[in-house]
Amino acid sequence: MIGALAKAVFGSANDRYVKSLDKIVATINALEPQLEDFSDAELSAQTAKFRQQLEGGKTLDQILPEAFATVREASKRVLGMRHFDVQLIGGIVLHRGEIAEMRTGEGKTLVATLATYLNAIEGKGVHVVTVNDYLARRDAEWMGRIHQFLGLTVGVIVPNLPEHARRDAYAADITYGTNNEFGFDYLRDNMKQERTQQVHRPFNYAIVDEVDSILIDEARTPLIISGPTEDKSDLYIALDQLVKTLPADLYEADEKTKNISLTEEGVEHVEQLLIANGVISTDNLYDVENTLVVHHLDQALRANVMFKRDIDYIEKDGKIVIIDEFTGRMMDGRRWSNGLHQAVEAKEGVKIEPENQTMASITFQNYFRMYPKLSGMTGTAATEAAEFWDIYKLNVVEIPTNLPVQRIDEEDEFYKNTADKFQAIAKSIREKQDLGQPVLVGTVSIEKSELLSGYLKKEGVEHAVLNARFHEQEAHIVAQAGRLRAVTIATNMAGRGTDIQLGGNVEFRIEDELKDLEEGPKRDLEIDRIKAEVAAERQKVKDAGGLFVLGTERHESRRIDNQLRGRAGRQGDPGLSRFYLCLEDDLLRIFGPDTLFAKMMNSNLADGEAIGSKWLSKAIETAQKKVEARNYEVRKQVVEYDNVMNDQRKVIYEQRSEVMDADAVDDVVTDMRVDAINTMVGTACPPESYPEQWDIQTLKARVADVLGMEPPIDAWMEEEALEPDIIEERLVTLAEEKMAAKIGETDPSIWRQIEKSILLDRLDHHWKEHLATLDALRQVVFLRAYAQKQPINEYKQEAFGLFENMLEAIREDVTRVLMTAQLRMAEPPPPLPELPEFLTGHIDPFFGTDDAEGVGRIAGAEAILGSLAGAPHPTVGPGGAEGDSNPYAGLDISRNAPCPCGSGQKYKHCHGAA
Template structure:
């Protein structure tokens, strides 16, 4: 395989070769486009739009449009796209992922496909990881777009609806992944089309694509509101969870962070909660509270997964190291952690609307992205998003030296060696950035440095307010910066005067992350744009990655080595085993995300049905036909459900009486004519009964229509929307509980995903039936 690769090149190298002729054509136009005056250059935008109207495609005009944008960028910003940036721009336009190293100018690269695709007039969305970058990139690049006659907007959370609508109506719109997703959800909760802010999902360029589509794939966007009062069950379940013994009463899968009660645990639960069968469907709520309490107590770690600040629980993003302000763990886990930590329980919110990033971004007609670290997840991008990864060459060769891992037997010995190395480097005045995997580890290292008298800064979720100040100084002579993953992505550390001569920024990793991409991001803080630099990772055989994810064979071999705690392990196979463990974790994580997509695709299809129905109602499309169809369905359902038997070829009188009572209740009929019972008793089939009641319901409908006149459409719209929204909120809660229930059925030898699909179909049908019933009851009371 290696020989073939050397001969024909990697996939990315072959794809880049195919792109080079286009880059040559853009270069060839350089002199011609540069000769145009400003007015002629600006007029190119209208010319391109006209050509598209006349049947040409964006691919037909790519070469010239890129050349125009490149020249405009030079005139306005004094920045001219390098050839490698043109390659990156073409990759993005083709709906692919461009892997570009730190400092290669990804923001400038995005202007090329953004301009080209905006010419179609359908809108282009450029996604960044935070509001600051969205505003910054829009402010800078809008000068180029504006010069060429295109409008740009930025979507900020605190903006008013009108401002957002204006931003989305621009040719190119910048914003964060979460805000675009939340706006999509909010748009599907409005009561008038004019209240929506988005105008469709056409073409999207996602910066830091792996962060959003891989790392955050399991974190759904949720719009929620306060439900009923704080549930005492959380405190009760927390008390119960703390009485259980690990392995005996429950097991934890440390890889997936899932919890499963044993038979003994189920027995204890039944006794504690005083229920006969803990795993029955009607005990879903008890199962839910118990599972979340177990997760909170035995799987979620303080200072790793969350912190307590001002008597509140704040989530720590494992990939960025930042606190996720305003976000709560979903499905009651946040409340369970609050119960565990003894802080006020803020209440279990009801979910009004939810979507995962996986499903949101798959709705775009064309999707592309950029990142410095995507190749390790190439298979996942292809499998889930149908996107391939193209590695774009760097403009200048990378000079950073990446040393082999340094492995120690004990964690203590590892940290001692790290501090020794920091002390040695600090004496030379070379700046050093030290990466840690958690807040807890960053504070331990800080304590050790203080005992040595080494001045340093700490950057973690507890000190995020000083982030800009700390990052600004991290590349200066003598700087020592300890950081969690906060400093790993999108952080530009500028080298101070004289630092290049000292060898550039030195990177020390104190532990391997479960994902190789996070390690690569830390390395990528050094050696940007051809700068010198150096990186080394220190690892111990007691690190979580090795304890949890290496094979039993590896553990047995290392135990037999009989090494002193402070001994450095020099065997090359240990480094290979660590990389193998990371690959295994990545594979497991991929399987988890792929499995979640199977679950999420079910709710996604249901969401599409409901949101489509809402839009039809808001637009008042065939409202009369919709309602009358519901009337027929509700009557048919009740006739079928209630009239189940016959006696002497006639309906059973008691069943007919029950049906009449039900129809009167549904359609708010005070009295039916006296002979109704006898007439139905003489009918030959259920179809005759359905027709009989349908005629009565339709007559009542006609009377309402005559009474309300023009206002009747608005009344019907309001009633249907209320029914749909209330039932959808209830449905989302039921689906979450179903997930928990399916997990508890794992030992019944069923495929969980298949069981979920089958049972969710029944729950969805029940919801649809409930909507129809609520509409009938809500409308006919008038």
């Protein structure tokens, strides 16, 4: 009560903070008349002036007012768009390393140009992170015109970009790209052999668009680069056939976590079937030798019971394509991990691709925390403000709208079942269409979109469907969703990046209707006609009530619902929103209070009857909060486990960088050799033990294996007062002599390069194996909770021990290779084998799901292998000669990517065909 009164009198903390920025905005506005008198050349010269001021000791905060005023004036001249005062406030918030929450239609893309320009003046690089490639390209081209006008360089990072172009894009003052591309490039950089092959510059500043989608929704799934392993198709098929015969009472399923497990009766039944079919040879399914079978049996169960066709995935061109649960888009080329994708392929009877092994991974939390300054913008962040602060130390600031919001948000309507609900939705949509009011319908899956489409066809309602099957056309469909009588069904509206304007979008209509008309008076007349038609139609839509946003059910997250609602009522336009729910919705069925809804609705509602109540809406919000809290715990768990790996990742990547930057690594190699010898002797001859207790035979075998020597250890043992440190010294001396002789046989510069290559190669090999071991450890460590142990503490302890073992193995392996390898400087090396296609994935470590877009061969991987083999690896076109008949032969294009020629075929079936 007192808090509410104080807030009414003094305003909230957010209101006071925003109001405190008014002085800076006033200073920016005061500079506008002065800058309006500048010529284009004088305005462009501002950048050089600002750089001089920074070199002279001024700070970014001190030049902010004039820099922002310069960007505003440049935007007016280049784009015909003037930043509102609230957009200037948003720009200040971004520059301060905070999250600007701005409603849909408030111009977040334009807001970003302010902070981007100011921070790019330093020349250290600014990354603007978007949710998909379309937006990255669009924003780089559209907003990049302002920056280029002011003398800054702009780059864009998209999949399958050649290495040299990727490096140039990162070298630009401002770089646009997706979160996945930035993260994968970081991982790729740390798989390369030379510093000159890397593309990233040191981290400086990033602005994350749709920050809640990237740093919250996608943060549960780490980025993973992987390579193929052996084929186990027969096992997948055998287990799939077995699972399809299992009665439902032999397993227990948990829809909340998508986990499934056999009952005791189920285990006995499956054991008998597996033994009868020769899949396992022991009587106990859980024997150590059957670990692989148990793992893939679990995945086959999950694939058949928990993963639904047209909801979690679709079959397209004989392949299983994952559907992004957040955006509803197809994620071509993405694959679930840990054998789950293969299990789904076996289930659907399509070709089974081999599994992949992790080669590098990182979570978005740990990737984005490497930026010294980070900020973000979105329409919906307040509900996750606590998580943004806990994980990223980012404060959320709500920016007021430029004009008051006129949208009316109606109470939810509840129905008994899906059929009643969809009939009511179809009827309501037809009524709105008859009035001329445009309708945007939000669904949670492709299946629901197509189901509703069927109801609308029965009602005779013309409509467009926007989901994963048609995402190539999505920008054009969304752009016209505000036209008179338009009905648009969208699987998800988060991150669509295209504004819904009442009456239609002028730019998209010009692009669609006048694409074949050349520049000239005739085209100008047609443009004037389109503008007049859009203005007239806009008024008619306003009179009809503006855009009507209709949700077919509630999402697990309140933010997704708010994103959908926010599409209506932009820039002071009228609008309406309403959600339709029923007992069969996933949220109510899985998380809702069963007794409340079952008793109240099943007994009191007639077929087709609806009920609306603030009390019921509150119950729904409570269910959503439960899901959000559960998802937050999952994300916290992910970052807790990745923090363990992150500490180790930093050590390994720092060591790689030091090795790459060093002219010679002979001192490192020498230390490794001494440490390896100390470990061998220390293991065979423990401290404070008697010579009779020493394991001399093992020591001799280890010395022969690692050092390639057979010193007279037996003779040494006959000496009196022999100590382990004396053996160590003698072995070190002999090893040094052998190594000096080997080095003397070759050119010192060549030997230095050999040492670097072997050190990096062995480091990468053991790190990859270590990642696989940690993956396996994370899968089983939860079982220790049954022993009253904390899984995360157990994981930390064992991961530390495994890391020490890995470092020891690296030292020994490098020593073995250098001491025992025979150098032959004769014939040129044979041609390199074809490089395996390394996949980029975005894998959920607990559920195995993959959330990323685009797939590609590791950029520059040929150069990596070429460096190790000492020979280049030319790209050969289909004609047999380098580049012959293939204009794209020199580009690093994935064989599974669409061909750049626009044929619609994959590259390997088109210009990339052998």
